[in-house]
Amino acid sequence: MAEAKLNHDYALRWVLVGALMFGICVWSLYDGKKGWPQQNVVMEEVRPLLLATNLTATAWLERDDDSVTTLERVFSETGHKVPGKLSTKIKDLKLPEKVANDTVSLEKQAEQLRKVFEGPVYSEHDLHTQTVQAWVTALLGVLMLVVVGLKAGKRFIADDRGLSGNGFGAQPVAYEDIAEINWAKWDENGIIVLTLKSRRRIKLDGWHFVGMTGIAEEIRKHRPDLAPKA
Numbered sequence: 741m742a743e744a745k746l747n748h749d750y751a752l753r754w755v756l757v758g759a760l761m762f763g764i765c766v767w768s769l770y771d772g773k774k775g776w777p778q779q780n781v782v783m784e785e786v787r788p789l790l791l792a793t794n795l796t797a798t799a800w801l802e803r804d805d806d807s808v809t810t811l812e813r814v815f816s817e818t819g820h821k822v823p824g825k826l827s828t829k830i831k832d833l834k835l836p837e838k839v840a841n842d843t844v845s846l847e848k849q850a851e852q853l854r855k856v857f858e859g860p861v862y863s864e865h866d867l868h869t870q871t872v873q874a875w876v877t878a879l880l881g882v883l884m885l886v887v888v889g890l891k892a893g894k895r896f897i898a899d900d901r902g903l904s905g906n907g908f909g910a911q912p913v914a915y916e917d918i919a920e921i922n923w924a925k926w927d928e929n930g931i932i933v934l935t936l937k938s939r940r941r942i943k944l945d946g947w948h949f950v951g952m953t954g955i956a957e958e959i960r961k962h963r964p965d966l967a968p969k970a
Contacts (some may be wrong), residue, residue, distance in 0.1 A: 741899040742954030744907070746892050750948050754888045761881030765874045772870025776862040779823040782815075783861045789814050790857040797833040797849060798840070823861045830856065891948060898958035907949070908942060915962040923968035932956060 793814065800811045808816075811830065815822045833852050839845040895905035903913040913936065920935040930946025930953075946952035960967045 741897065742951060742958050743898075743905070744896040744944075744949040744951035744955050746888075746894065747948055747950040751888045751892065754884050758881040758884035758888075761877040761884065765877040765881065768870045768874035768877065772867045772874065776867055776870070779825075780860040780862055782818075782820045783823065783826070786815055786818050786820065787857060789817065791854065794850070796846065797830050797835070797853060800830050800853075801827070801834070826856070826861050894949070896944065896949060896952070896955050898955045900962075903955075903959075909940075913942070915959070918959070918963055918966060921959070921963070921966040926956065926968065932959075934959075 793810075795810060801809050803809050809822075811822050811827065830853070833849055833856070835842075835845055835849060894907040896907035897903070897905040901912070902915055902917075913934075917936050917938070918934050919937045919939075922933040922935070925931040926946075932944050934942040934944065936942070944952055944955060946956075
């Protein structure tokens with residue numbers, strides 16, 4: 741007799757990925773509901789200082805002898821740290837060297853910087869995106885755990901009487917009820933697909949369920965006519 745049941749290595753990987761999804765969900769909720777709104781509040785507090793200082797993007801990010809940028813010093817005056825996304829926005833506005841002293845380019849940059857400073861660090865769209873991401877990752881995490889849970893209770897049994905266990909369905913399957921066997925993915929992926937005379941298909945996956953090799957050998961023994969050709 742051969743028996744196959746859930747492969748613990750496979751289950752552990754899915755559980756860990758599910759846990760990762762839940763972690764991303766919590767992180768997204770924190771960012772969208774607390775972390776990012778707090779940074780927007782900080783931006784409101786520091787905004788007057790930013791708008792009162794007419795500097796180029798390069799000057800804002802230039803470091804002094806203490807390796808502190810002008811932007812960091814302005815925020816430190818109010819007891820806050822610079823939001824990472826704000827630094828990125830300013831960095832994206834830095835001018836290439838060939839136009840660094842071009843009056844038109846500098847005026848355009850100044851207008852863009854003003855818009856950055858007048859707006860929130862994170863828009864309503866950004867906050868909404870985090871909520872959507874939280875829902876998606878939560879659903880993925882639940883789905884992964886459900887998949888593992890459903891497979892955890894499955895058993896596949898093969899003996900001289902036939903194929904039984906809830907993995908084969910509610911009723912046992914006699915060997916003579918097998919019409920076809922697809923062995924194409926067996927050697928590489930450990931998967932065979934049985935097609936019964938009733939046209940019902942049963943997938944036997946050697947990665948998801950440990951012990952499937954024994955099941956396959958029992959099927960070969962009782963149905964040598966359907967064994968893969970050498």
